Amino acid sequence: MISLYDIGELKTILDERRVSSGDSVRRLHSHDESFHAPVLPDVVVWPHTTDEVSRIVRFACRHKVPVTAWGAGTSLEGNPIPVKNGIVIDFNEMNHIIEVRPEDFQVDVQAGVIYKELNKSLTGEGLFFPPDPGAAATIGGMIGNNASGIRSVRYGATRDYVMRMVVVLPNGDVIRTGNRARKCSSGYNLTALFVGSEGTLGIVTEATLKLVGLPVNYMAVRATFPAVFNATDAVYSIMRAGLTPSAMEFLDANVVHVLNHDRGLKLEENPTLLMEFHGFSNQGLMEEMNFVEEICRTNEALSIDCGIGAEERARLWEIRHQTYESIKRYHPGLAPLIMDVAVPISRYSEMVAFCRREVGDLTAYLFGHAGDGNIHVHVVDDPQDKKRWARVEESGNNIVMKALEFEGTCTGEHGIGIGKCRYMQTEHGESLALMKQLKKLLDPDNLFNPGKFFL
Ligand SMILES: Cc1cc2nc3c(=O)[nH]c(=O)nc-3n(C[C@H](O)[C@H](O)[C@H](O)COP(=O)(O)OP(=O)(O)OC[C@H]3O[C@@H](n4cnc5c(N)ncnc54)[C@H](O)[C@@H]3O)c2cc1C
Incomplete structure (x- = not known):
């Protein structure tokens, strides 16, 4: 528990407005989107610079107080819940796009940038940052969880897009990892180590992200099947045929039922596949569409609805958005x-x-x-x-x-958050001991997001 006196010291690092131990603020930072029990932090702070984060962490290190980084709190495994109380560092006000470098397909951002906002601002350059977890997540939170989403089948996960980072270590030191080159064989890949470490090894304040060109044209398919195995077998056949979907989502009949109910739709309540393909010419996409249709038919599809162009894609994919919210409302x-x-x-x-x-x-x-x-x-x-x-x-x-x-x-x-700690031993076997050693080396007092990863 941080004393009022210590909170006073924090207010000498940040101004008074950016340090709060008020009840409503602490409650807002006590839970994510999972069922895991909320835990109140002692205090929440909103830094603006790497130097401020470093000074907060040095303060925490001196007082042996836990520190948990906070992006938007949209995690689903209790990842940002401050289970040992202490300080929550909220990156909401550290949300600047520092520099877009279209000629290098790169952008430098602060950790609190919301990826949807980033993509909106990149449209004019004809570029985008592909990992797409759906929720209004921050880049820091996506790096923390190595988030991915509907487009990862073609474009990969967050880890594939982080080139450089500025990281504050648990003793308050600031390091820079990575470089701007598109390939690199130099040294241990520390950038990859920090991505997906859920703020347990270091706190990311800035990142350089790789970008890709916006697709020229789209093709989309919605197919329904008599049984789950027909739909999932079609997934394998499509991948096996060398087709490269940009998104390929499965929905079971229960999900379609809820979507019909929630949105007033009249879709057939059967196992469903939604697919999206990116390409250049209508002709090329048409050929791909015919091939996908053929594979779906071979897998006994009951209905196949498909189309080419951005509007067709929006029409066919409309149902997939807000699935989580529809189930919640139901x-x-x-x-x-x-x-x-x-x-x-x-x-x-x-x-x-x-x-x-x-x-x-x-x-x-x-x-x-x-x-x-x-x-x-x-x-x-x-x-x-x-x-x-x-x-x-x-x-x-x-x-x-x-x-x-x-x-x-x-x-x-x-x-991993809280919910998956118990599987770490089975999944990682003897490598888990090395993970624990790494944690001990970087964070000997277990102050960064304690209670996560390891039981
Ligand atoms: C409706 C819904 C749909 C979702 N769909 C997907 C999906 O398709 N794919 C997917 O991957 N996820 C999905 N998620 C989960 C979640 O949105 C992502 O994991 C997202 O990346 C979390 O970002 P955040 O900003 O909310 O981070 P938070 O939840 O605030 O934090 C996530 C983790 O990162 C750490 N962290 C935060 N900021 C930093 C930082 N600056 N430095 C170091 N560590 C940091 C936190 O301590 C925590 O451990 C979904 C969530 C919801 C609610």
Whole structure:
């Protein structure tokens, strides 16, 4: 617990307005979007510069106070919950796009920039930053979780786009990692180490991100299938055929039902695949479209709706936006346990079938980034009902263990946070000891986002 006296010292580093121990501010920073129990920080601060972050961290180090970085708090595994209280560093006011370098396909940003805002401002340059987690996430939070999303099947995850970073270490030292070259064989890849470390090793204040050109043209397909395995088999066939979807999403019939109800739609309530392809000429996209249609038909598609151009893409993809919110609205008062396993693409059908069997007696929705072998199982229930919630957790556990048996991962994109700590040993085996040593080396007093990653 930080004393009022110590909070006074923090106010000498930042001005009074940017240090708050007020109840409503602490409550806002006590939870993310997961079901994990909220924990109040002692104080929240809003730095503007790397130097201020460094001074806050030096203060914390001197007083042995935990520090948790905060982007937008949209995580789904309790990642930014300050479970040992202490200081939350909110990057909301450190949100400047420092420099766009279109000639190098790069942008330098502060950690608090919202990626959607970044992409809006890059449109004029004909460029964009592809990882797209959907929520209004910050670049710092995306780096923290190595976020990805619907476009990762073609473009990859956040880690693939971070070239350089400014990082504040747990002793307050500031280091710079990486460079601006598009390839590099020099030294250990510290940039990659910090990406996905959820603020447990260092706090990112600035980053240089790789950008790509905006697609010239689009083709989109929405196909429905009689059974889940027809849809998931089609995913494999499309990838196997060498087609390169930019997005490939699976929705089970329950999800389509909720979307119909929430948005007043009249879609067929069957397992559904949504796909997007990027290309240049109408003719090239048309050929791809015919090929995709053929593969869907071979997998017994019940309906195939497709089109070329930005408007067609918007029409066919409209249903996928806000899926999470639609499910939430459909079950007021209940909480979701969201699983995020990913498996090799050849095991995707088996994995999805296993998930469906496993949650058979529960209220569950299956959807996910099928092209990446990533499935989200969204089980909705009441965490206060201990017996029922134990069953929900049991199903989650069985699903993760099956994904690990398939040589996959407990989390494709949401991160470890609180919820997945217990799988670290099974997933990483003897490498976990090295991860613990790295943590000890950089953060001997366990002050950076404690209570995450390791049990
Ligand atoms: C509706 C919805 C849909 C989502 N869909 C996806 C999806 O498709 N793909 C996906 O990947 N995620 C998804 N998410 C999860 C979440 O949006 C992402 O993980 C996102 O990247 C979190 O960003 P944030 O700014 O909210 O970070 P926060 O939740 O605030 O923080 C995330 C982690 O990063 C750390 N952190 C924050 N800032 C920094 C920093 N400057 N330096 C170091 N560490 C830092 C935090 O301590 C925490 O551990 C979804 C969430 C919601 C609510």
